[in-house]
Amino acid sequence: MTGRRDGSLMRNSANSIRGSRIAIAIGIGVFIGCVFAFCFPHGIFDPNSQIQAQRNFKNSIQVGSASCESSERVNILKKELFSASEKNSELKKQVRELTEKLRLADQGRDQAQKQFLVLGEQHKAGPFGTVKGLRTNPTVVPDESVNPRLAKILEKVAVRNELIIALANANVKEMLEVWFSNIKKAGITNYLVVALDEDIESFCTSKGVPVYKRDHDEGFDSIARTGGNHAVSGLKFRILREFLQLGYSVLLSDVDIVYLQNPFDHIYRDSDVESMSDGHNNMTAYGYNDVFDEPSMGWSRYAHTMRIWVFNSGFFYIRPTLPSIELLDRVAARLSRENAWDQAVFNEELFYPSHPGYDGLHASRRTMDFYKFMNSKVLFKTVRKDAKLSKLMPVIVHVNYHPDKLPRMKAVVEFYVNGKQDALKPFPDGSEW
Template structure:
């Protein structure tokens, strides 16, 4: 009985102490609140000062963002000015008076062709739009209809995120034009007629074939164009990574130094005996979905040639584009004399490079391409979303579910 009495007393004592402790805590909180209220009453400027400091901090962050964007623009201007100066010097040397050949290693031929004289009368409507969108006479151009609206949204969002303001979408129907307008995306509404022979090649290929005809309008007005399909993501400002020293500067479908930049491929014909081995030069094709083209005579001739062939042949536009670029003059045919440059295949990356090499190599951790074209895979939209998660949101497992290649349905 005594033990039970002791236990009951202990429980009652604990309850009293707990209640007392709770009252002390409540009293302390009340005192703190009252002191805070008194401090606020007698020192109202304290909170005002904090609010002003926060406003100033937000304003400084906004100014810092603006300065960063202006700094990128200045870098682009400076790079372009240096490139134009070098090109002008080379043109003057090449087109000047005939002179003797210099020492070995000093002789350089002309690669940067002079620009055409702009003809604003050719398309006053487009000229007015471009004067506002691209004051520096160069811009990113995409071409799309409403069937690819979801990818268009990702495309222009990536351009904005990369700090690119000089871009334009050629809208092929009213729906995509309205979509651009509602999202404050510069657009040029253009009706385009698909050649009868191209109508059954599939919507994507048919529209892709139109771009060569449409691009001519930009070049004729004196604008350089970075043509971009809408299955491309931009992670950096591409105009900081162009050389502008050739008529056409294009990304490659290649996946290493050999396939992207060219290599000596040996063909074996055993029946020839001693002469069984023949050396060939090979290069994987330029990608017609992402290339920079300057307003020069060879460039416009290229567009005219491709457009003419696609109006008569049931052919893939990328194949025709490359044939006209690379096929040399021969009996019965005069080749195109255009200067060419292959873009860095890691900076201007295709999706084969991304999914078979880059995502698996730890050496690429932290690497950020300039642009990435989802050209090797049909599930474009899903991969584009995953690539944004991978590069922008830092989710390194975002690409794990995708196979290297394509699973055609």
């Protein structure tokens, strides 16, 4: 009995062990099933993902074949896009140009009204013979931001916002020395040399002469160092603009001029530009009625013309007004694109009237006394041969009509300053070539 009991006990324990193993296996299976259910809600092999993968594969094949087939088309489209971009840039440029033209046209349309607003209120006309037009334009508001360094120099040099300036490079050093030596003798303090190279800057500094050299500008410096008289003359209109913008009146001077008196004591200051003349008598300097004869016209054979000899662009007084600055801009712009003489352009812009296709400059002008502000033709052809005229003391003598400038300048100093009466006699009336 004891044996049967032990055997039954062994069978019961074996059955319990197998039951516990089955329970554990079922538990593990349920746990793994829960994990898969959580991680793969649509199952491990989702039919939708398989279909999408198939579609992507087919599309990749189609794209690959399409890219191969359309490579040339892409290149064509790129070229067309580049061409369209260029055309668009050109159209934008044309639009800007048209906009600028419209703006300028609009400015010109009401120019007279704007001129009136600048000059002041309206006036009633007075009695016969008493009416005088407005001749003196108002000065511009000074703008020191244009050139702060030059502004500081001018504060020290200028007198009553006026000064003489001359441009010079190493080619005219000897004439420049005669120029500033006689300025000093005449008691003139408000003058300035615009040095076009380092040599002149050092030379003026060593002589105690006020000097100013512009900041580096490659195009400007090239002309300044090596340019001839006409090339250098063209630079002065660009340089002058800064002086006027800073609010200063300038007496521009070439260096082939001998100063015998202070010119500021003999200037009227009632015009935008006040210039010496290349004329040699009252008619040529101040204007005259010149009759043109054309016999083939019969009764109307005589045509009257008005003539005046040109202003000298090597010696003129210019006030800081809008018309003056416009004059400088016009002359500088033309000289930059034309192979022209600066004096011719200067006079054309001053004197040509408005006409179809051209707006004339609204600037007032005055011609200086040609005996006070004397050119070398007047001196050598007329004055030195006249006992009365030779006793007059001019303000300046400009050796503009003769190429042998330096010896004639020295002779002028000997004649007028040192009293040597025969100093002018060795020279011919004109040049020898």
